[in-house]
Amino acid sequence: MPWITTDAHAESRLSGDTIRVLSESLSTTAYTNSAGGTHSFYSYPARFHPEVARDVISAFSRRGSWVLDPFMGGGTSIVEGLTLGRRMVGIDINSLAHFVSDVRTQPLSPADEDSVRRWADRAAVRLVDPDLSWVELAGIRNLPRATELFMAGALQLAADMLPRRRAFARAALLRLGQWALDCRDFSAPRRSRLAERLPAYVDDMILGLREFVASCRESGISKNAITGHRMLLHRSAAGIDRDSRIRSLRSKPRLVFTSPPYPGVHVLYHRWQYRGRRETPAPYWIANRTDGAGLSYYCGGSRTPTGIRNYFEMIVSAFSSVARVLHRDGTVVQIVGFSRVAEQLPLYLTAMEQAGFYEVRSSDLHDDRIERRVANRKWYAKLQGDVDAATEYLLIHRLR
Numbered sequence: 001m002p003w004i005t006t007d008a009h010a011e012s013r014l015s016g017d018t019i020r021v022l023s024e025s026l027s028t029t030a031y032t033n034s035a036g037g038t039h040s041f042y043s044y045p046a047r048f049h050p051e052v053a054r055d056v057i058s059a060f061s062r063r064g065s066w067v068l069d070p071f072m073g074g075g076t077s078i079v080e081g082l083t084l085g086r087r088m089v090g091i092d093i094n095s096l097a098h099f100v101s102d103v104r105t106q107p108l109s110p111a112d113e114d115s116v117r118r119w120a121d122r123a124a125v126r127l128v129d130p131d132l133s134w135v136e137l138a139g140i141r142n143l144p145r146a147t148e149l150f151m152a153g154a155l156q157l158a159a160d161m162l163p164r165r166r167a168f169a170r171a172a173l174l175r176l177g178q179w180a181l182d183c184r185d186f187s188a189p190r191r192s193r194l195a196e197r198l199p200a201y202v203d204d205m206i207l208g209l210r211e212f213v214a215s216c217r218e219s220g221i222s223k224n225a226i227t228g229h230r231m232l233l234h235r236s237a238a239g240i241d242r243d244s245r246i247r248s249l250r251s252k253p254r255l256v257f258t259s260p261p262y263p264g265v266h267v268l269y270h271r272w273q274y275r276g277r278r279e280t281p282a283p284y285w286i287a288n289r290t291d292g293a294g295l296s297y298y299c300g301g302s303r304t305p306t307g308i309r310n311y312f313e314m315i316v317s318a319f320s321s322v323a324r325v326l327h328r329d330g331t332v333v334q335i336v337g338f339s340r341v342a343e344q345l346p347l348y349l350t351a352m353e354q355a356g357f358y359e360v361r362s363s364d365l366h367d368d369r370i371e372r373r374v375a376n377r378k379w380y381a382k383l384q385g386d387v388d389a390a391t392e393y394l395l396i397h398r399l400r
């Protein structure tokens with residue numbers, strides 16, 4: 001039996017095959033948007049590779065059972081879980097994460113598709129007009145003028161659409177905005193280029209959503225049943241055991257699969273950057289969601305010693321709540337990285353213990369844990385100062 005635990009009385013039901021699959025899957029290098037389905041909708045920072053999510057969810061849960069991601073981000077696990085026939089609960093304090101996960105798992109009817117296509121075509125024609133005096137600018141910080149004008153006009157043109165269609169239109173604008181600000185050009189694209197791209201993105205996203213619906217159907221979830229198979233909550237993971245919506249679940253989740261913020265690693269979950277440094281709150285404006293919290297809020301604490309202490313308190317409190325909603329035989333699988341691994345990994349494991357878990361480890365692996373080098377990931381490259389070479393760990397825990 002290759003798996004050992006730090007707790008002598010616990011039985012292990014994990015096989016050597018599982019270790020091999022997870023190690024291989026975690027060593028997948030590229031984090032791209034080419035995964036198909038609705039993964040191209042939004043580049044949420046620090047997102048899972050869809051394949052890793054698939055492998056973990058397949059290995060540790062069954063069709064029809066509930067899987068919880070208490071730090072869901074852009075909803076990779078939610079999308080993959082649904083396409084595998086699971087019921088998914090996703091939680092995040094970021095309203096943008098909630099918005100993106102919602103649109104990515106909300107099927108459209110043929111009439112919805114027609115409507116958003118017509119909107120995109122109309123926007124593409126109207127917004128290249130030299131006279132845009134009808135467009136009301138919102139004065140969004142650090143958004144190039146042509147991009148803001150285009151977005152503001154397109155949002156105005158979407159004003160009368162049904163809510164589901166308008167949400168999809170907003171998601172298409174988010175994708176367009178990410179592309180516009182990420183452009184390798186020295187300047188942001190002109191309106192004509194935005195106008196060219198919007199209908200193409202809408203088409204591509206409609207196809208992605210259809211692909212997602214088809215995969216769900218193959219796994220036994222019909223189009224009409226998809227939204228009933230997922231619960232997305234905009235709130236903190238801490239205290240979820242007292243949330244009546246979670247308490248209303250018919251059965252307890254047997255798998256928690258997640259990736260919390262990493263201690264001391266600051267990622268811009270809530271801002272886009274223009275020219276690689278100027279931050280804009282544009283995504284909240286486009287998605288029409290609440291903004292207002294600072295960077296440390298989404299990262300679990302600042303990088304000061306007090307901030308790192310707050311981070312670990314957040315982990316204890318979030319996972320204590322998770323422990324109370326998890327099935328007695330359930331498993332927590334998470335991917336975590338550290339800015340200073342030697343110091344922080346033990347603190348992290350202690351926090352999990354305080355929350356009521358023991359770690360499951362493998363004697364097949366040379367240092368007992370599945371890990372992955374992530375030297376090329378963008379946010380590590382941007383970090384300043386004293387940061388360990390980036391390694392992410394796949395940690396597996398069970399209830400004590």
Ligand SMILES: C[S@@+](CC[C@H](N)C(=O)[O-])C[C@H]1O[C@@H](n2cnc3c(N)ncnc32)[C@H](O)[C@@H]1O
Binds near residue numbers: 074
């Ligand atoms: C590493 S990201 C998750 C990315 C996700 N796995 C994906 O594939 O997109 C961590 C997320 O945790 C969220 N977060 C931070 N503190 C939280 C808390 N106390 N409760 C719930 N979510 C929190 C952040 O907003 C962020 O979206």
